[in-house]
Amino acid sequence: MTETPPTGGRPRFAVAPMIDWTDRHCRFFHRQLSREALLFTEMVVADAVIHGDRERLLGFDGAEHPLALQLGGADPEKLARATRIAAEFGYDEINLNVGCPSDRVQSGTFGACMMRVPDLVGECLQAMREASPVPVSVKCRIGVDEQDPEEALDRLADAAVAAGIGTIWVHARKAWLQGLSPKENREIPPLDYDRVHRLKRRLPRVFVGLNGGLATVAAALPHLARLDGVMMGRGAYQTPAELALVDAALAGGAPEPVDWRQVVQTMADYAEGHIARGGRLHHVARHMVGLFTGRPGARRWRQILSEAGSRHDARPDLLLDAFSEVDLGAPARAA
The missing domain is CATH 3.20.20.70 (Aldolase class I)
Structure with missing residues:
Protein backbone atom coordinates (compact mmCIF):
# COMPACT_ATOMS: atom_id res chain seq x y z
CA MET A 1 0.00 0.00 0.00
CA GLY A 252 3.81 -0.50 -1.08
CA GLY A 253 5.68 -3.79 -0.76
CA ALA A 254 6.17 -6.63 1.69
CA PRO A 255 8.63 -6.08 4.55
CA GLU A 256 12.06 -7.63 4.13
CA PRO A 257 13.28 -10.06 6.78
CA VAL A 258 15.20 -8.29 9.54
CA ASP A 259 18.60 -9.55 10.64
CA TRP A 260 17.94 -8.98 14.32
CA ARG A 261 21.35 -10.25 15.35
CA GLN A 262 22.95 -7.63 13.12
CA VAL A 263 20.76 -4.92 14.64
CA VAL A 264 21.87 -5.94 18.13
CA GLN A 265 25.51 -6.24 17.02
CA THR A 266 25.41 -2.77 15.47
CA MET A 267 24.04 -1.37 18.71
CA ALA A 268 26.70 -3.20 20.72
CA ASP A 269 29.39 -1.65 18.52
CA TYR A 270 27.76 1.76 18.92
CA ALA A 271 27.61 1.32 22.70
CA GLU A 272 31.30 0.39 22.73
CA GLY A 273 32.12 3.77 21.24
CA HIS A 274 29.82 5.57 23.66
CA ILE A 275 31.43 3.84 26.64
CA ALA A 276 34.90 4.71 25.31
CA ARG A 277 33.84 8.37 25.41
CA GLY A 278 32.84 8.10 29.06
CA GLY A 279 29.23 6.96 28.68
CA ARG A 280 27.40 3.96 30.07
CA LEU A 281 25.70 1.00 28.41
CA HIS A 282 22.43 1.97 30.07
CA HIS A 283 22.29 5.20 28.05
CA VAL A 284 21.93 3.06 24.92
CA ALA A 285 20.28 -0.12 26.19
CA ARG A 286 17.34 1.60 27.88
CA HIS A 287 15.87 2.45 24.47
CA MET A 288 16.06 -1.18 23.31
CA VAL A 289 14.06 -2.82 26.10
CA GLY A 290 10.87 -3.23 24.05
CA LEU A 291 12.53 -4.51 20.87
CA PHE A 292 11.32 -8.10 21.14
CA THR A 293 7.93 -7.48 22.75
CA GLY A 294 5.61 -10.40 22.05
CA ARG A 295 8.35 -12.92 21.31
CA PRO A 296 9.36 -15.84 23.52
CA GLY A 297 12.31 -14.71 25.60
CA ALA A 298 11.33 -11.04 25.52
CA ARG A 299 10.85 -10.95 29.29
CA ARG A 300 14.37 -12.24 29.88
CA TRP A 301 15.73 -9.73 27.31
CA ARG A 302 14.02 -6.89 29.18
CA GLN A 303 15.23 -8.16 32.52
CA ILE A 304 18.87 -8.36 31.46
CA LEU A 305 18.86 -4.92 29.83
CA SER A 306 16.99 -3.28 32.70
CA GLU A 307 18.91 -4.85 35.57
CA ALA A 308 22.38 -5.95 34.46
CA GLY A 309 22.45 -3.25 31.79
CA SER A 310 22.03 -0.55 34.44
CA ARG A 311 25.26 -1.40 36.24
CA HIS A 312 28.04 1.15 35.91
CA ASP A 313 30.45 -1.50 34.61
CA ALA A 314 28.04 -3.15 32.13
CA ARG A 315 29.70 -3.96 28.82
CA PRO A 316 28.22 -4.02 25.28
CA ASP A 317 28.45 -7.81 24.96
CA LEU A 318 25.60 -7.91 27.46
CA LEU A 319 23.30 -7.02 24.54
CA LEU A 320 24.37 -10.15 22.67
CA ASP A 321 23.99 -12.25 25.82
CA ALA A 322 20.44 -10.96 26.20
CA PHE A 323 19.74 -11.58 22.52
CA SER A 324 20.61 -15.26 22.97
CA GLU A 325 17.57 -15.55 25.25
CA VAL A 326 15.13 -14.53 22.50
CA ASP A 327 13.46 -17.23 20.40
CA LEU A 328 13.17 -15.74 16.91
CA GLY A 329 11.94 -19.02 15.48
CA ALA A 330 8.61 -18.78 17.26
CA PRO A 331 5.93 -16.41 15.93
CA ALA A 332 5.57 -13.14 17.77
CA ARG A 333 2.47 -12.72 19.91
CA ALA A 334 0.38 -9.57 19.83
CA ALA A 335 1.74 -7.03 22.29
Whole structure:
Protein backbone atom coordinates (compact mmCIF):
# COMPACT_ATOMS: atom_id res chain seq x y z
CA MET A 1 0.00 0.00 0.00
CA THR A 2 0.44 3.49 -0.14
CA GLU A 3 -1.50 6.30 -1.70
CA THR A 4 0.15 9.40 -3.09
CA PRO A 5 -0.35 12.09 -0.44
CA PRO A 6 -2.71 14.94 -1.28
CA THR A 7 0.12 17.42 -1.83
CA GLY A 8 1.54 15.12 -4.51
CA GLY A 9 4.84 14.45 -2.73
CA ARG A 10 6.08 11.33 -1.00
CA PRO A 11 4.15 10.21 2.08
CA ARG A 12 6.10 10.72 5.26
CA PHE A 13 6.32 8.62 8.40
CA ALA A 14 7.83 10.24 11.49
CA VAL A 15 8.77 9.27 15.02
CA ALA A 16 7.51 11.96 17.38
CA PRO A 17 9.75 14.16 19.51
CA MET A 18 9.55 12.78 23.07
CA ILE A 19 11.24 14.42 26.04
CA ASP A 20 13.62 12.05 27.85
CA TRP A 21 13.20 9.42 25.13
CA THR A 22 14.27 10.48 21.63
CA ASP A 23 17.88 11.34 22.45
CA ARG A 24 20.73 10.64 20.05
CA HIS A 25 21.12 7.01 21.21
CA CYS A 26 17.43 6.29 20.70
CA ARG A 27 17.51 7.85 17.25
CA PHE A 28 20.58 5.86 16.17
CA PHE A 29 18.77 2.71 17.29
CA HIS A 30 15.58 3.62 15.45
CA ARG A 31 17.57 4.30 12.29
CA GLN A 32 18.73 0.66 12.29
CA LEU A 33 15.08 -0.30 11.84
CA SER A 34 13.93 2.22 9.22
CA ARG A 35 15.86 4.12 6.57
CA GLU A 36 12.91 6.32 5.63
CA ALA A 37 11.34 7.45 8.90
CA LEU A 38 11.84 11.11 9.79
CA LEU A 39 13.31 11.16 13.29
CA PHE A 40 12.85 14.03 15.73
CA THR A 41 15.03 15.16 18.59
CA GLU A 42 13.68 15.81 22.03
CA MET A 43 12.48 19.38 22.39
CA VAL A 44 15.43 21.71 23.02
CA VAL A 45 14.71 25.12 24.52
CA ALA A 46 16.04 28.05 22.49
CA ASP A 47 17.76 29.59 25.52
CA ALA A 48 19.65 26.32 26.09
CA VAL A 49 20.88 26.31 22.50
CA ILE A 50 22.09 29.89 22.84
CA HIS A 51 23.77 29.57 26.22
CA GLY A 52 24.35 25.84 26.77
CA ASP A 53 26.64 23.03 25.62
CA ARG A 54 25.76 22.99 21.95
CA GLU A 55 27.50 19.75 21.07
CA ARG A 56 25.71 17.92 23.88
CA LEU A 57 22.35 19.43 22.97
CA LEU A 58 22.57 19.40 19.18
CA GLY A 59 25.21 16.86 18.16
CA PHE A 60 24.14 13.71 16.37
CA ASP A 61 25.47 10.82 14.31
CA GLY A 62 25.25 11.27 10.55
CA ALA A 63 23.41 7.95 10.33
CA GLU A 64 20.39 9.60 11.96
CA HIS A 65 19.34 11.50 8.80
CA PRO A 66 16.64 12.42 7.93
CA LEU A 67 16.46 14.26 11.24
CA ALA A 68 14.40 17.17 12.55
CA LEU A 69 15.28 19.35 15.52
CA GLN A 70 12.40 20.50 17.69
CA LEU A 71 12.84 23.87 19.39
CA GLY A 72 10.84 25.32 22.25
CA GLY A 73 10.44 29.02 22.89
CA ALA A 74 8.22 32.05 22.46
CA ASP A 75 10.69 34.82 21.62
CA PRO A 76 11.10 35.29 17.85
CA GLU A 77 14.59 36.78 18.17
CA LYS A 78 15.85 33.97 20.41
CA LEU A 79 14.27 31.31 18.21
CA ALA A 80 15.91 32.83 15.14
CA ARG A 81 19.28 32.84 16.89
CA ALA A 82 18.85 29.24 18.03
CA THR A 83 17.82 28.26 14.50
CA ARG A 84 20.96 29.81 13.01
CA ILE A 85 23.11 27.94 15.52
CA ALA A 86 21.30 24.65 14.93
CA ALA A 87 21.55 25.02 11.16
CA GLU A 88 25.32 24.65 11.43
CA PHE A 89 24.80 21.09 12.69
CA GLY A 90 23.06 19.98 9.50
CA TYR A 91 19.50 19.13 10.49
CA ASP A 92 17.01 18.39 7.72
CA GLU A 93 14.12 20.26 9.33
CA ILE A 94 13.60 22.56 12.30
CA ASN A 95 10.30 22.37 14.14
CA LEU A 96 8.58 24.66 16.65
CA ASN A 97 6.82 23.02 19.59
CA VAL A 98 3.31 24.40 20.07
CA GLY A 99 1.92 21.23 21.63
CA CYS A 100 3.72 20.26 24.85
CA PRO A 101 1.49 20.81 27.93
CA SER A 102 4.04 20.16 30.71
CA ASP A 103 4.29 22.55 33.65
CA ARG A 104 7.95 23.31 33.00
CA VAL A 105 7.14 24.29 29.43
CA GLN A 106 4.15 26.38 30.50
CA SER A 107 6.33 28.21 33.04
CA GLY A 108 8.33 29.44 30.06
CA THR A 109 5.06 30.43 28.34
CA PHE A 110 5.69 28.24 25.33
CA GLY A 111 4.53 24.85 24.11
CA ALA A 112 0.78 24.18 24.02
CA CYS A 113 -0.13 27.45 25.75
CA MET A 114 0.98 29.21 22.55
CA MET A 115 -2.19 27.89 20.90
CA ARG A 116 -3.78 30.92 22.58
CA VAL A 117 -1.51 33.39 20.76
CA PRO A 118 -1.42 32.35 17.09
CA ASP A 119 -0.10 35.74 15.99
CA LEU A 120 2.97 35.26 18.20
CA VAL A 121 3.39 31.75 16.80
CA GLY A 122 3.40 33.26 13.33
CA GLU A 123 6.07 35.78 14.33
CA CYS A 124 8.21 33.01 15.81
CA LEU A 125 7.86 30.82 12.73
CA GLN A 126 8.65 33.65 10.35
CA ALA A 127 11.79 34.51 12.32
CA MET A 128 12.88 30.87 12.28
CA ARG A 129 12.16 30.48 8.57
CA GLU A 130 14.16 33.58 7.70
CA ALA A 131 17.08 32.24 9.76
CA SER A 132 16.97 28.68 8.43
CA PRO A 133 18.47 27.17 5.27
CA VAL A 134 16.22 24.10 5.72
CA PRO A 135 12.42 23.79 6.01
CA VAL A 136 10.75 24.95 9.22
CA SER A 137 7.63 23.21 10.52
CA VAL A 138 5.27 23.45 13.48
CA LYS A 139 3.76 20.78 15.74
CA CYS A 140 0.58 21.73 17.58
CA ARG A 141 -2.59 20.46 19.24
CA ILE A 142 -6.13 20.96 17.94
CA GLY A 143 -6.68 23.41 20.80
CA VAL A 144 -6.26 23.92 24.54
CA ASP A 145 -8.70 24.02 27.44
CA GLU A 146 -12.06 25.49 26.42
CA GLN A 147 -10.97 26.55 22.93
CA ASP A 148 -13.15 25.48 20.02
CA PRO A 149 -10.88 23.21 17.93
CA GLU A 150 -12.53 24.40 14.72
CA GLU A 151 -11.45 27.96 15.39
CA ALA A 152 -8.23 27.35 17.33
CA LEU A 153 -6.57 25.02 14.84
CA ASP A 154 -7.56 27.12 11.84
CA ARG A 155 -6.16 30.28 13.45
CA LEU A 156 -2.89 28.55 14.29
CA ALA A 157 -2.59 27.01 10.84
CA ASP A 158 -3.40 30.30 9.12
CA ALA A 159 -0.70 32.07 11.13
CA ALA A 160 1.80 29.38 10.17
CA VAL A 161 0.94 29.56 6.47
CA ALA A 162 1.11 33.36 6.52
CA ALA A 163 4.63 33.00 7.95
CA GLY A 164 5.64 30.86 4.98
CA ILE A 165 5.43 27.49 6.72
CA GLY A 166 4.49 24.53 4.54
CA THR A 167 4.42 21.69 7.10
CA ILE A 168 2.05 21.34 10.05
CA TRP A 169 2.11 18.31 12.34
CA VAL A 170 -1.04 18.03 14.47
CA HIS A 171 -1.55 16.00 17.65
CA ALA A 172 -5.26 15.28 17.27
CA ARG A 173 -6.16 16.01 20.89
CA LYS A 174 -6.78 19.09 22.92
CA ALA A 175 -4.32 19.83 25.73
CA TRP A 176 -5.66 20.73 29.15
CA LEU A 177 -3.16 23.11 30.71
CA GLN A 178 -4.53 22.74 34.24
CA GLY A 179 -5.63 19.55 35.96
CA LEU A 180 -3.99 16.96 33.70
CA SER A 181 -0.41 15.71 33.72
CA PRO A 182 1.54 15.41 30.46
CA LYS A 183 0.84 11.66 30.54
CA GLU A 184 -2.88 12.24 31.05
CA ASN A 185 -2.85 14.82 28.25
CA ARG A 186 -1.65 12.05 25.92
CA GLU A 187 -4.50 9.75 26.92
CA ILE A 188 -7.58 11.46 28.36
CA PRO A 189 -8.59 14.19 25.87
CA PRO A 190 -10.46 12.40 23.07
CA LEU A 191 -8.81 11.95 19.70
CA ASP A 192 -10.36 13.85 16.80
CA TYR A 193 -8.76 12.61 13.61
CA ASP A 194 -11.56 14.08 11.52
CA ARG A 195 -10.56 17.55 12.69
CA VAL A 196 -7.10 17.04 11.19
CA HIS A 197 -8.62 15.67 7.99
CA ARG A 198 -10.77 18.79 7.73
CA LEU A 199 -7.71 20.99 8.13
CA LYS A 200 -6.10 19.18 5.21
CA ARG A 201 -9.15 19.68 3.03
CA ARG A 202 -9.06 23.37 3.90
CA LEU A 203 -5.32 23.68 3.15
CA PRO A 204 -4.73 21.28 0.26
CA ARG A 205 -1.32 22.72 -0.65
CA VAL A 206 0.06 22.47 2.89
CA PHE A 207 1.70 19.30 4.25
CA VAL A 208 -0.50 18.13 7.12
CA GLY A 209 0.69 15.25 9.29
CA LEU A 210 -1.21 13.39 12.01
CA ASN A 211 0.01 12.45 15.50
CA GLY A 212 -1.79 10.93 18.46
CA GLY A 213 -2.94 7.42 19.36
CA LEU A 214 -1.24 5.71 16.41
CA ALA A 215 0.10 2.63 18.18
CA THR A 216 1.03 0.57 15.12
CA VAL A 217 2.15 1.12 11.55
CA ALA A 218 -0.99 -0.66 10.36
CA ALA A 219 -3.16 1.82 12.28
CA ALA A 220 -1.23 4.82 10.98
CA LEU A 221 -0.97 4.12 7.27
CA PRO A 222 -4.67 4.39 6.28
CA HIS A 223 -4.56 8.08 7.18
CA LEU A 224 -2.17 8.66 4.28
CA ALA A 225 -5.15 8.38 1.94
CA ARG A 226 -6.21 11.83 3.18
CA LEU A 227 -3.09 13.27 4.79
CA ASP A 228 0.56 13.78 3.89
CA GLY A 229 2.21 12.20 6.90
CA VAL A 230 1.74 10.17 10.05
CA MET A 231 3.72 10.33 13.27
CA MET A 232 4.03 7.59 15.89
CA GLY A 233 5.15 8.36 19.42
CA ARG A 234 4.92 5.89 22.29
CA GLY A 235 4.03 3.03 19.95
CA ALA A 236 7.34 3.41 18.13
CA TYR A 237 9.30 3.73 21.37
CA GLN A 238 7.67 0.93 23.34
CA THR A 239 7.49 -1.56 20.44
CA PRO A 240 10.33 -0.41 18.15
CA ALA A 241 10.07 -3.49 15.93
CA GLU A 242 7.10 -1.66 14.38
CA LEU A 243 9.62 0.63 12.70
CA ALA A 244 10.95 -2.32 10.69
CA LEU A 245 7.62 -2.28 8.83
CA VAL A 246 7.76 1.37 7.78
CA ASP A 247 9.95 1.36 4.68
CA ALA A 248 8.12 -1.44 2.89
CA ALA A 249 4.74 -0.01 3.86
CA LEU A 250 5.62 3.38 2.37
CA ALA A 251 6.89 1.69 -0.79
CA GLY A 252 3.81 -0.50 -1.08
CA GLY A 253 5.68 -3.79 -0.76
CA ALA A 254 6.17 -6.63 1.69
CA PRO A 255 8.63 -6.08 4.55
CA GLU A 256 12.06 -7.63 4.13
CA PRO A 257 13.28 -10.06 6.78
CA VAL A 258 15.20 -8.29 9.54
CA ASP A 259 18.60 -9.55 10.64
CA TRP A 260 17.94 -8.98 14.32
CA ARG A 261 21.35 -10.25 15.35
CA GLN A 262 22.95 -7.63 13.12
CA VAL A 263 20.76 -4.92 14.64
CA VAL A 264 21.87 -5.94 18.13
CA GLN A 265 25.51 -6.24 17.02
CA THR A 266 25.41 -2.77 15.47
CA MET A 267 24.04 -1.37 18.71
CA ALA A 268 26.70 -3.20 20.72
CA ASP A 269 29.39 -1.65 18.52
CA TYR A 270 27.76 1.76 18.92
CA ALA A 271 27.61 1.32 22.70
CA GLU A 272 31.30 0.39 22.73
CA GLY A 273 32.12 3.77 21.24
CA HIS A 274 29.82 5.57 23.66
CA ILE A 275 31.43 3.84 26.64
CA ALA A 276 34.90 4.71 25.31
CA ARG A 277 33.84 8.37 25.41
CA GLY A 278 32.84 8.10 29.06
CA GLY A 279 29.23 6.96 28.68
CA ARG A 280 27.40 3.96 30.07
CA LEU A 281 25.70 1.00 28.41
CA HIS A 282 22.43 1.97 30.07
CA HIS A 283 22.29 5.20 28.05
CA VAL A 284 21.93 3.06 24.92
CA ALA A 285 20.28 -0.12 26.19
CA ARG A 286 17.34 1.60 27.88
CA HIS A 287 15.87 2.45 24.47
CA MET A 288 16.06 -1.18 23.31
CA VAL A 289 14.06 -2.82 26.10
CA GLY A 290 10.87 -3.23 24.05
CA LEU A 291 12.53 -4.51 20.87
CA PHE A 292 11.32 -8.10 21.14
CA THR A 293 7.93 -7.48 22.75
CA GLY A 294 5.61 -10.40 22.05
CA ARG A 295 8.35 -12.92 21.31
CA PRO A 296 9.36 -15.84 23.52
CA GLY A 297 12.31 -14.71 25.60
CA ALA A 298 11.33 -11.04 25.52
CA ARG A 299 10.85 -10.95 29.29
CA ARG A 300 14.37 -12.24 29.88
CA TRP A 301 15.73 -9.73 27.31
CA ARG A 302 14.02 -6.89 29.18
CA GLN A 303 15.23 -8.16 32.52
CA ILE A 304 18.87 -8.36 31.46
CA LEU A 305 18.86 -4.92 29.83
CA SER A 306 16.99 -3.28 32.70
CA GLU A 307 18.91 -4.85 35.57
CA ALA A 308 22.38 -5.95 34.46
CA GLY A 309 22.45 -3.25 31.79
CA SER A 310 22.03 -0.55 34.44
CA ARG A 311 25.26 -1.40 36.24
CA HIS A 312 28.04 1.15 35.91
CA ASP A 313 30.45 -1.50 34.61
CA ALA A 314 28.04 -3.15 32.13
CA ARG A 315 29.70 -3.96 28.82
CA PRO A 316 28.22 -4.02 25.28
CA ASP A 317 28.45 -7.81 24.96
CA LEU A 318 25.60 -7.91 27.46
CA LEU A 319 23.30 -7.02 24.54
CA LEU A 320 24.37 -10.15 22.67
CA ASP A 321 23.99 -12.25 25.82
CA ALA A 322 20.44 -10.96 26.20
CA PHE A 323 19.74 -11.58 22.52
CA SER A 324 20.61 -15.26 22.97
CA GLU A 325 17.57 -15.55 25.25
CA VAL A 326 15.13 -14.53 22.50
CA ASP A 327 13.46 -17.23 20.40
CA LEU A 328 13.17 -15.74 16.91
CA GLY A 329 11.94 -19.02 15.48
CA ALA A 330 8.61 -18.78 17.26
CA PRO A 331 5.93 -16.41 15.93
CA ALA A 332 5.57 -13.14 17.77
CA ARG A 333 2.47 -12.72 19.91
CA ALA A 334 0.38 -9.57 19.83
CA ALA A 335 1.74 -7.03 22.29
